Amino acid sequence: VSYYFPLKTLWRSFFAALVAAFTLRSINPFGNSRLVLFYVEFHTPWHLLELVPFVLLGIFGGLWGAFFIRANIAWCRLRKNTRLGHYPVLEVLVVTLLTALLAFPNEYTRMGSSELISELFNDCGLLDSSKLCDYAGNSGSTSGSVNSTAANGLGARPAGPGLYTAMWQLALALVFKMFITVATFGMK
Numbered sequence: 001v002s003y004y005f006p007l008k009t010l011w012r013s014f015f016a017a018l019v020a021a022f023t024l025r026s027i028n029p030f031g032n033s034r035l036v037l038f039y040v041e042f043h044t045p046w047h048l049l050e051l052v053p054f055v056l057l058g059i060f061g062g063l064w065g066a067f068f069i070r071a072n073i074a075w076c077r078l079r080k081n082t083r084l085g086h087y088p089v090l091e092v093l094v095v096t097l098l099t100a101l102l103a104f105p106n107e108y109t110r111m112g113s114s115e116l117i118s119e120l121f122n123d124c125g126l127l128d129s130s131k132l133c134d135y136a137g138n139s140g141s142t143s144g145s146v147n148s149t150a151a152n153g154l155g156a157r158p159a160g161p162g163l164y165t166a167m168w169q170l171a172l173a174l175v176f177k178m179f180i181t182v183a184t185f186g187m188k
Contacts, residue, residue, distance in 0.1 A: 098180075135163065
């Protein structure tokens with residue numbers, strides 16, 4: 001595609017994209033009436049200082065991807081040389097059982113991907129029940145108290161105990177999903 005892309009292929013690609021967009025709009029497979037799976041809506045403008053975490057996120061993503069590739073290659077080599085690799089059905093059953101046992105206690109590993117992405121990136125409102133929106137007021141009340149949150153504003157409140165719990169659960173979900181993904185890629 002980078003050096004040879006005939007006009008006939010361009011028109012076919014355009015037509016395929018139109019059909020895909022029409023089909024997605026018609027059947028609404030994601031349940032959010034959007035053409036994309038991870039649609040996020042922001043109500044506040046961004047600031048220039050926010051670019052620093054995005055740069056760090058890009059660096060972290062690159063390092064995480066490199067770690068994933070190396071870990072997956074090492075796991076595939078180990079799989080070839082052990083008994084588990086010779087019994088693919090047993091391997092699938094063992095990984096399924098481990099996934100079920102280890103993923104169930106954490107609510108962020110039980111969620112579907114679209115629901116988790118939505119919870120991670122949507123703005124917190126006054127009546128949100130998510131642990132990620134658990135901020136305390138000045139009087140020590142949690143986010144359930146509308147009077148204290150309205151007086152303090154959404155950005156001026158300290159983090160509540162539910163937010164710290166959610167951060168630990170998200171960190172554990174990240175590590176768990178990484179190891180499970182490394183183990184499941186390349187299975188029969």
